[in-house]
Amino acid sequence: MKHASLILASISLLGVTGCSMAPTYHVPTTPQAQTFKAEPGWQVATPADDVAKGQWWKLFHDPVLDGLVEKVAITNQNVVYYRAAWEQARALVQQNRASLFPSISSSASTTRSGSFAGGTGGNVTSGATTAVRVSSSYSAAVSGTWTPDLWGQVGNTVKQSKAQAQASEANLANATLSAQGDLATNYMSLRGLDAQIALLDDTIKGYERALTITKNKYASGTVSNADVYTAQTTLNNAQANRRDLDRQRATYENAIAVLIGENPSSFKLARAPWAPTVPEVPSALPGDILQRLPTIASAERAVAAANANIGIQKAAFFPTITLTGQAQTSGTELSNLFTAASSLWSTGASAALTLLDFGARAAKVKGARAAYDATVATYRQTVLTAFQGVENNLAAKNAYAEQQGQYESAAEAAGKAEAITRNQYLSGTVDYTTVTSAQATAYSARVNQIQNTVNRQNTAIALIQSVGGHW
Incomplete structure (x- = not known):
């Protein structure tokens, strides 16, 4: 048995450094831009000092939002799925990497046997004296087998699975960012409805007072009954709109519940004063976006995996060589089990090669190259879509910012006009319409x-997502 280590070492030394059949990998080129059309000269900005890297939601300074978003990475079931898929992909890398090394196994056995001697005709029940002979035997064996990666098939399989695991990690990051963004968007929309509800509640109170005043004026004979009906209609419509706001709010509340992995039937989000905080989003250069955006990272890793697959398929044209070795020992006593006289050893090698497959291997190589071209196109399309998303969100950011002042002026002017017409109605100079x-x-x-x-x-949330969610 002392030959076992020598045999296994010999198997390892017989290996030859394999070569790779995969093309040399280069990240595909993509259309570049020095700046963005919607905001020329957009440069990297310094984030707020009280916001940790990646915690973009804290820019809104809303503790309730902070607590909800932080739950997403833990309890959102879509994120849980992608995390499990990533762990599965990592395990596959380890599994494939193990194929680069020999497989070693061992076995051991012991046997006791005996025979009866003496007596008449071997009849042990005749009363004659009987003797029992007992003997023992022991055996142990170690064997190893190894298929050297001469053509890089296993190495490229490891590269492929590693790239796929990295793509899976990027998918996890993207799923987390997407769920966090969806939650923040739904939360802002819900709080906006809370503000509208508060506004409409105050408006309804005003309509109720107006209806009372109109009824009093009708009772005194200064207005017609038509004014009463008009005031009643205005109030009823506002009350109906108030109920619809409740419906819309419930929709956002239920969406938030699902995003944090809770049952919508038992989830409640209390109304709160509206905090109309609009953060100044830190910016990034186009080249930086390519390094940060999870969707782009995932698409690029898919290209790398497809490139490795070409090498895997090309390796099938070459023979597979398998090396084996075995050492075995046996004896009747444990003390002499591992002596040279009781040991046997053997080594061997075998080769297998497909001689004729009617073009199946060539078709697989061709298919792998086509799959690579497809992933390159997907990668480039992902990059273009990323730039499109940034451009769209920058344009929207600028437009909404310009509209804000106009809406503020419009609201102020409309409020003054409402007060004037109300006073005119009370003085009888205008009708209720x-x-x-x-x-x-x-x-x-x-x-x-x-x-x-x-x-x-x-x-702002969409723009944060379009640049990768952190800075």
Whole structure:
């Protein structure tokens, strides 16, 4: 048995450094840009000092939002799925890497046997004296087998699985960023509805007072019953709109529950004062985006995996060589089990080569090259889509910022017009239709002001996502 280590070492030394059949990998070229059309000269900005890298949601200074977003990475089931897929991909890398080394196994056995002697005719029940002979035997064996990676098939398989694991990690990052962004967007929309609800509740109180005043004026004979009906209609429509806001809010609340992995039936998010914070999003250069965006990283790693697959398929044209070795020993006593006289050893080698497959291997190589071309196209399309997303969000950010001042002015002017027409109605110089028109205009202007702020918040979130979620 002392030959075992020598045999196994010999198997390892017989290996030859394999060569790779895969083409040399280079990251595919993509269309570049020095700056963005929507915002020329966009440069890297310094984030707020109180915001840790990656915790972009803290720019909104909302503790409730902070708690919800931090749950996403733990309890969002889509994120849990991608995390499990990543762990599975990492395990596959380890599994494939193990194929580069010999497989070694061992076995051992012991046997006791005996025979009866003496007696008449071997009849042990006749009363004659009987003797029992007992003997023992022991054996142990170690064997090894190895298929040297002469043509790089295993090495390229490891490269492929490693690239796929890296792509899976990027998919996890993208799923996390996407879920966090969706949650933040739904949260901002919900808080915007809270602001609209508060506004509409105040408006309804005003409509109720107006209805009371109109009824009193009708009772005194200064207005017609038509004004009462008009005031009642205005109030009823506002109350119906209030109920619809509750419906919309429930939709966002349920979406938030699912995003943090909770049952919507038991999840409640209390109303809170609106915090119309619009963060100044730190910016990034186009080249930096290519390094940070998870979707681009995943697409590039898919290209690397496809490149390695070409080498895997080309290696099938060459023979597979398998080396084996075995050492075995046996004896009747444990003390002499490992002596040279009781040991046997053997080594061997075998080769296998497909001589004729009617073009199957060539077709697989051709298919692998086509698959590589497809992943390159996907990668380039992903890069273009990333630039498109940044351009769209920059344009939206600029437009909404310019609209904000206009909506503020419109809301202020509409409020003044509403107050003037109300006073005119009380003095009897205008009819109630003029009042309701001014009320509707003022309410719409205030809603537009709230919605524009929500749009600016959600655009900031979308822009953060389009540049990779951190800076």
